[in-house]
Amino acid sequence: MNEFVFFINNVVIAGSVTGSIYAIGAVGVTLIFSIMRFAHFAHGDMMTFGAFMVLLLTTLFPQAGAALGVPTPLIMLPLAMVLTAALAVGLDRAFYKPLRAHGVKPIVFVIASLGVTLMLQGLIRLFAGTGGQSLYVDDRKEIFRLAVPLEGVRVPVVVTEPQLYLFVLTIVAVVGLHLFLSRSRLGKAMRAMSDNPDLAQASGINTNTIVAVTWVIAGGLAAIAGTLLSLDVTFKPDLSFFLLLPIFAAAIVGGVGHPYGAIAGGFVVGFAETLAVFNWSVLLRPFRDSLPEWLSLPGNLAFVGTEYKIVVPFFILVVILVWRPTGIFKGKVI
């Protein structure tokens, strides 16, 4: 049973954590894709920017959270979301809007977004350095060890405080997004524009407004995802390209243009990653004695080493592109 708890800690919890982060990131990418029809390569650095804003604010006011009994970074998250959303809208005005006015091919937007990602990277590293930093400036990261009430189980289920916040925030973000898209006037207009931009325009929907709203939502979600990732481990300014691949894979697995698909895709990729680096020989260990002589169990039965983690989203990407390029939920654009 100890092995089973080990599995819960290393796969179920860890997979949900990475899955949630990828899901929130992928929703932003998929929304941008469905409204503006290009793969937004600066998304990873938008996430980093959001986390950096939280770090900055937390360093400035380390005591802010104590009054309310929550970690300071969480108090600062809404503010960082606003800042990141503003950044996203500003970047659009400065770099993407002129290209839209020229009516260039989508791939030119992709290159422009790569330029933007370099600019963000340069700025963030200029101010934050390149090393990792903890967002817990003045607070302590609580770790909960839940004993399993079963005989012979010594290993506890381990959950950290930021992970709990992560789950709550993910659920809030997903429910909020769902209500926005299915109930609100702007949300429906967003779906309409993703369906048929010309008809949306002919219906009197101001497409510039919808574009701005999309950036606000994508920026806010990017800030959430980046902050949660940095809370769970540490703030690292150089993650961007390593985040981009799993997020794109998640968006494509879910079917590009499908927010709910992107959420599902995020968890698929997150769990695939944790399952692939999990050492399966741990689970087989209880049966070691009953195995025949010739089948000696190697110590390491992981599919890939953690250093090759990035292979997993790439593998998923290739499989989905070969097997079903529209994604599980039939995306709009391929």
Added chain:
Amino acid sequence: MPLLDARDVHGGYGGMNILNGVDMAIEANEIGVIVGPNGAGKSTMLKAIFGLLHVSQGEILLRGEPIQNRPTNKLVQQGMGFVPQEYNVFPSLTVQENLEMGAFLKPDNVKRMLARIFEFFPPLLEKRHQPAGELSGGQRQMVAMGRALMAEPDLLLLDEPTAGLSPLYMNEIFERVKEINAAGVGILMVEQNAKQALAIADKGFVLAAGQNRFTDSGAALLADPEVARSFLGG
């Protein structure tokens, strides 16, 4: 003062003119029908009126006010509605959501107008929560017209509303157009079924090569032997 008055309209795509001076005027509560051979600029004219195409010369007046090259959402606000020929619904939105999008600029209309549209197009009521992409061609046309009516336009532009429909649905759509008009909405439509369309038209415009060839009442055009020979297939 005419509801719509277009004078000497020139325009086209990417420097290539398709419209070479089209005149068109309809009064409030009239049905205007544009007919003519393929490539005559019929749909292009509708798009030019609706601000989807750059007008390089001439002017378009709505109730005497110049509106050429205005952003589309302004025109919707000023009482114009447009139903494109193809891709005229949002396929993944439900029927009701499609209709709501029509009233995007007039959110107060939603409740009242939804009830009226469902009354007007009864088949849509039972399908209101179904994605519009799953409907038949005729039902889609109803959704598309309903969407445009949600903003209570004074002038409704229809681009080949009966294209690709079975004769049964075709008659139904013509009936609906007459009813919409009877309720006080001016109509300007492009039609391939010229005879049937001119029969219900107050004004008819026969275009060829981006210019007016004949402009008269619908009945007079139907009676004109030259129009019949050249444009109505004998």
Added chain:
Amino acid sequence: MDKTTTDSVAAPRRFPLREVILFLVLLAAVLGVYALMGAAYSTRMLVEAGCYAILALGLTIQWGYAGQFNAGVMGFVALGGFCAMSFSVPVNEAFWDSELPGELGRVLLYSVGAVLLVVGASRLDRLGVPKRLRTLIAVLLAVVLYLVVISAFREVTDQIESRAGFVGGLGLPSWVGWIVGGALAGGVGYFIGRVCLGLRSDYLAIATLGIAEIIKAFLKNSDWLTRGTATVSPLPWPVPGPIELGFTLARALYFSVTAVLIAVIFFLLHRAYHAPWGRMIRAIRDNEVAAAAMGKTINRRRLEIFVLGCILMGIGGAVLANFNGLFDPQGYLPLNHTFLVLVMVILGGPGNNLGTLFGAVAVYIIWLMSEPLALFLMELAVSFGENAFGWDAPTNLDSRALQARVFVIGLLITLVLRFAPKGLLPEKAKQIA
């Protein structure tokens, strides 16, 4: 832009004033660097710029000729560098004298057997096995066999690392590594191209970005093959090295090898561009639907050009690695090996080989000169800050100053796209609007 629709071949020749001026400015810049930094440094710069020019030519045929955007140039460069290293470095006796090569061969045989077994299982439906069951069997078999092979593999590689360090090289002449490097990069490009080229162009960008990071991760972590972070040096040169001839002369010799290589590539590309093959490629780029309607085999042509570009990148990477004399997988950075090349191409003129050459040399000079300049500006800012506000400057200023270059490259990309989308020397053929 003139409104004619004829190809540049048929257009009347004009005096290439723009080209002459730009290249004269470039020559002046090169001479300026020689005067400022000395001959040894400047010749090194020229060789490196030459290697980058090969990379840029590879990218310009992908992006400029065919509109394919490769966001992972770094990966193909690293593959080339790896081949240059493993073919030219001396043979490692400690490895070849042990039983380890046999062990490695055994594991490789295992993997071949495993692949055959899985392929066989995937054909089981021909024996009447239901398709679903066949898929299940094939997937399960693949998973189990993969685990078996990978554990055996890990054992052998651990042995190699602890007993022989790494497998070493083959001790062959450098040019063998260059050819194989190009071939390997082309092979990986073929795989990526097969998967992505039929889809929207965004997917190619995503996939190439991913494969580049994977190649780097593999080279960095496969200590048994590449010594990983411990790096391999020195790599031998195809020409007499600095010890025999001194820095300047040896580098000049290496430069002439690079120059010949560029000249050959340039000539072949020029021929291909104006040949029916090149016209077809451009026709596909400019109007895919029309090209398809004319019965052109679009995906095949696309794949050809993508693979060709990757081959050039592999060769360029190999030449560069041999020149550096050091193989350091960690030294491959997206900024230096992907985006710098991208800037060279879009600034010089995508689809215009001459413009690309100009862009490569010009951007590389700016790039090299920007490093001392950025540090200088940074120190200026710090001394100003210390004097004016008593600012306590961070200690790792040098590494941060380098980040400013990341920003500048990004800004340059966005500005060029917006204000000079055709580059300084635009492609001359009129595009069909």
